[in-house]
Amino acid sequence: MNNMIVSVNPHVYAKDTTQTIMRDVLIALFPAVIASIIFFGVQALLVEVVCVAVAVACEWAFEKICKKPVTIMDLSAAVTGLLLALNLPVEIPLWQAAFGAFVAVVVVKQFFGGIGQNFANPAITARVIMLVAFAGTMTTWKVPAFTDVTSAATPLAVIAGSEGTLPTLLQMFLGARGGSMGETSCLALLIGGVYLICRRVISWHTPVAFIGTVLVLTALLGQQPLYQVMAGGLFIGAIFMATDYTTSPPTPAGKLIFGVGCGLITVLIRVWGNFPEGVSFSILLMNILNPYICDWTKTKPFGGVQA
């Protein structure tokens, strides 16, 4: 008779799990995947498949070798792989893309203890490492379809002084411009962002603070704010990378500080730095500051009395 389960409360749980959250992120990235195929061809899909497959395989293999529970079903490795792919130029050699996925999952995530333990965003860090390791292929851009632009230079490079013409603002918004294959279509990324906010996977604080800061600062500096906001990896960075749970603060105040910090560093790099683009670096640097932001923005307990 006595085979009943005895456990401590609560006895009901919300529906969301790590897996459903990661699934929502994948769904939110779907429009960007479609956009990447429209503008950069089937090759884009190939890079994405390779990155996701390698990321998941690396996670599985690492956990098998280390005799840890296999966590590929939480879909976080798939999210990392897809985010990395969307941040690469479409003509990247596949072995380089695979190497990037390996670095993201094994070096940045698993070496630090797996999901929830990494201090920096795996996809961002892997991209930065690839930028250093494969400087040539990582900055070679393909001319996107549906555009009369002849040069493949990215709009940010053009603003920074490279040869070429700027696409129209509408082209910028839709994604018909040079750049990493998943970052160009602001529309697709925005749809994903709205989906994530509606599903309460992310809050508006980080993306709004990040994009808002870039908009205001570049306007003040007279740096073509609308182009600055839509160019580069700002949308994908602000919506999908700076909102990574593990490497950003949990409280609304912390998220605002994090977003403003990202925006500030992005503008500093774009305007005065050596690189035309600074979103990756800004998020990586703010990842490092994250523990301090968390500490500054601790919640005040209700009824708590300071001793």
Add this chain to the structure above:
Amino acid sequence: MFSGKLHGIHAPHRKNTVDSVPTRLPVPPMITVPMSMNIGAPAKPVVKPGDEVKVGQMIAEAGGFMSAPIYSGVSGKVKRLDEIVSSNGRFDTVIVIETDGEQAVWEGVKPPVVTDKDSFVEAVRQCGCVGLGGAGFPTSVKLNVDPDRVHNIIINGAECEPYITSDTRTMIDSADDVIYGAQLLQKYYTADRIVIGIEDNKPQCVKIMQEAGKGVPGFEVASLPALYPQGGEKVLIYNTTGEVVPEGKLPIDVGAIVINCTTLAVIAKYIKTGMPLVEKVVTVDGSAVANPQNVIVPVGTPIQNVLDFVGLKCEPKKVLYGGPMMGTSVPSLENPVMKNTNAILAFDEKDAADPVPSPCIRCGRCVGHCPFNLMPAAIESAYNNNEPVTLKALKVNLCMECGCCSFSCPARRPLVQVNKLAKAMLNKYNAEQKAAAEKKAAKEKEKEAV
């Protein structure tokens, strides 16, 4: 001071039994009445095997100041004194009574004489009342305060736990008793305001209480958002008065007394008729229950008898006292209905299964949903690293164990469960610090004396 809204969770309501008028359970062949049905000292049996008892007769006296007497809910013969494992895992003495089915009322049942606050508190004590919202705090102890300090009397009709509708039924079926109780409190405590807080998912209760309370000076109904844990004492005080009960203080320190609506109705009934707390309206629900309904049950009735009466769909794999957010699971169906049992929930295998935790992804939902703005994930890691000093800074002692953190955690971390352990760790540390400080002081005194 604190301003803004308190967080919480939108737990599924599942109030399937709102319209179920409580039916009386046929007298069970045997009842087992536990002595520990309140916070504080257990009651002391005053009957011995072979004694005849009747309904309303005292079978155990209060075991101290922080205790409450216990009365028989059946007529019959005391079979034996025994021991059971209660839902908190401890052994508890029980009085086993074999019923005779007569339900003869004890001759001594007569309304108490209440003339002032002291005789009122004494009557509450004699009534055997404890906090019926689930906490089981002896009501007379709560009411034993200086009347001049009471500004707000808050009646808890929030019933924020999923499934449970026993308080709802109290407000629907015994509105007059609740109001009579409120009037008694007003008479002896001269509070300016008497407010009943009800979640807005029970509009019928709001309406009934508004109707019933007409003409009672200072009485008002507060319709509260259906956001669990609205019925938490500090949450209810804040949402009805705006007062924050500071750490280490009691509701009375901000001029408030909070009393559950069913507790109040029981007190009112006792003062009217002299019948003490001997039976409970219990919501029986859950995925293993065939016909969810409200049942009137003598205190001490084994859960098995109650479940047999309402019928089961399948063998229950987990059975709870109270709601799914804060209820405790019972080890056996022989465990009895207690004074503070407001629901019995029986779940099938699927709902009973414990979730498998995965690593924390630092999403911050536990922080975002904590009504008291605590940081459960940080508390968990401080506990795992054995850091009582950090736990002190994180104010884990404020945790009311409502379970919002565990509920909302996508990684299914056992957060509130760890909070309980962390509180124990902090208490132990505080006790050690205190002992060390006292030792030091004693030594210095000795030195001075020399």
